[in-house]
Each structure stands twice: as structure tokens, then as C-alpha cells.
Amino acid sequence: MKTISSVVEHYIKSKPFLLSSLSQGIINLTSLARIMMPELEAHLGKDVKQGAIVMSLKRLSEELDFKINYKISKVLKNIGEITVRSSLTDYTFVISDTLLDNQAKLLSEINRLQDIFYTSSRGVNETNIVTSASVEPIIDALFKGEKLTHKIDNLSSITVKLPQENISTPGVYYYIFQRLAWEGVIIHEVISTTNEFTIIVSDEQIDVAFKVIKDLKNVFD
Incomplete structure (x- = not known):
């Protein structure tokens, strides 16, 4: 009833x-x-x-x-290191029988370089790669036989370290992304691990996005 x-x-x-x-x-x-x-x-x-x-x-x-105020605020007030990287490129490839091998070759090449940003996520039908723009010639050579469906240049990343409590507190990511949405920030990609997440935004919006993330510690004061 x-x-x-x-x-x-x-x-x-x-x-x-x-x-x-x-x-x-x-x-x-x-x-x-x-x-x-x-x-x-x-x-x-x-x-x-x-x-x-x-x-x-x-x-x-x-x-x-x-x-929200008592549980999520405890997590947000203990946000750790915030790392910003610029000059990134976002690629999306259709999954194929050769894509994983080419990714392995890419990682081998990147390991020889210094200060290179790289992250990747695999879905059901496509794989996403975000890397430093300087790696573009290597990707063009290694992935020339793959089907590229999406590529965006001039991106930046914000990586946030969250406290251990985030894994047992519902609504943490929802609250963070809601604050970003309120400020009109367009998120191109989200990559997360257990206690860390990275958002990819355009270079033009990195200052706004960084301020939103940085101010989360004080939002409930």
C-alpha cells in the first residue's frame, strides 16, 4: 500500500x-x-x-x-593527494584479436620513457586509452591496423586519492560528480581503483574542475 x-x-x-x-x-x-x-x-x-x-x-x-553530512563529509575531509596532468590524448579502439598484443607493445615502449601518463580501461566492445600527447607517434604506428572510433586532444587529468573509508560509504562518487556537474564540467573519462580515481576533462575546464575537487574538503564546514 x-x-x-x-x-x-x-x-x-x-x-x-x-x-x-x-x-x-x-x-x-x-x-x-x-x-x-x-x-x-x-x-x-x-x-x-x-x-x-x-x-x-x-x-x-x-x-x-x-x-550525507556525517558519512560523506568524513571521507571528503580526508581526501589525500590531488595530482594534475596536462597535454593528454584520449583514444577509443574497437576490441579486436590483436588489440591486447598492441597494448602490450605500447606498454613496453612507454616503460622506456620518463614522465609519461598512461591509463586504460576495457569494456565489452571497446578499449579506452588515455596517454600523454607525446606518445601519439607510437600509438599511430602500433595501432594503425586497429579501428579508432574516438580521439580527443588537449585534455587534462585530475587524480584524487581517497581515504580507506570510501569503499564502505555510499554516495561518495555521486556527491563528487554532482558538484562537478553543477559547475558545468564535462567529464570525458573516469578511471578508478580501490582508493583512487582519475577524471579526464578538457584543458579549458581543468581550473574549474580542480577548484571543485580541492574545495570538497571544506564543503560541509
Whole structure:
């Protein structure tokens, strides 16, 4: 049986930006309840009092405040080293029988060079490689027989070291990427390990993205 509380919770949780704003207490609950009322009444099939919606929103906002402010803030305040690299190129190749061998050859070549950025991720149908722009001649030679579907130059990376608690705290990545989205940052690639993640953005947006990441430590102060 549907209740006002369950329908309100479903409504809020289906709208990520509204969810975050509610948790920060920056929304007028009475005004929000008035906007929500027609949709909630349609779901419940009966009239709903505005005051009941406000009470459900208040309880939900208090619950969200605990989950986000007390748990996620602990992780964000302990963010470790932030590393920025520039002059990167992003490649996407269709997976083939020879692609993995060519990647191995590429790694062998890169190991002979100094201060080279390299990361790769493999999906079901394609493989992504992000590397320093200086490696482009090597990639062009080794992968000339592969099908290239995507290539973007003039990119930068931000690598963030997260504390151990991040693996047992839900919503950490969601919150970080939401803050980046609010600032209009377009993320070209995301690469993550257990306690570290890297985002790839355009050179034009690296300053904005870096400020967002750096300011995460103080966002709950």
C-alpha cells in the first residue's frame, strides 16, 4: 500500500539535484510541497494535505542530512593527494584479436620513457586509452591496423586519492560528480581503483574542475 511518505521519498530520490538541495536545507518545504501535490495525488488516487507532504519532506531531509553530512563529509575531509596532468590524448579502439598484443607493445615502449601518463580501461566492445600527447607517434604506428572510433586532444587529468573509508560509504562518487556537474564540467573519462580515481576533462575546464575537487574538503564546514 502506498503511503504519503513512500511516494514523497520516491519523488525526491528520482531527482538527484533536488535530493542534494533538500539534504542541505536550501529548499522551502512549503513551496516544494505545493509543487509536488498534483503528482502525489495522482499516484495515491486521493487528495493529499499540504501539511502532510511538508512533514514527510522534513523527516526525509533530516535523514538525508545524517547520511550525507556525517558519512560523506568524513571521507571528503580526508581526501589525500590531488595530482594534475596536462597535454593528454584520449583514444577509443574497437576490441579486436590483436588489440591486447598492441597494448602490450605500447606498454613496453612507454616503460622506456620518463614522465609519461598512461591509463586504460576495457569494456565489452571497446578499449579506452588515455596517454600523454607525446606518445601519439607510437600509438599511430602500433595501432594503425586497429579501428579508432574516438580521439580527443588537449585534455587534462585530475587524480584524487581517497581515504580507506570510501569503499564502505555510499554516495561518495555521486556527491563528487554532482558538484562537478553543477559547475558545468564535462567529464570525458573516469578511471578508478580501490582508493583512487582519475577524471579526464578538457584543458579549458581543468581550473574549474580542480577548484571543485580541492574545495570538497571544506564543503560541509
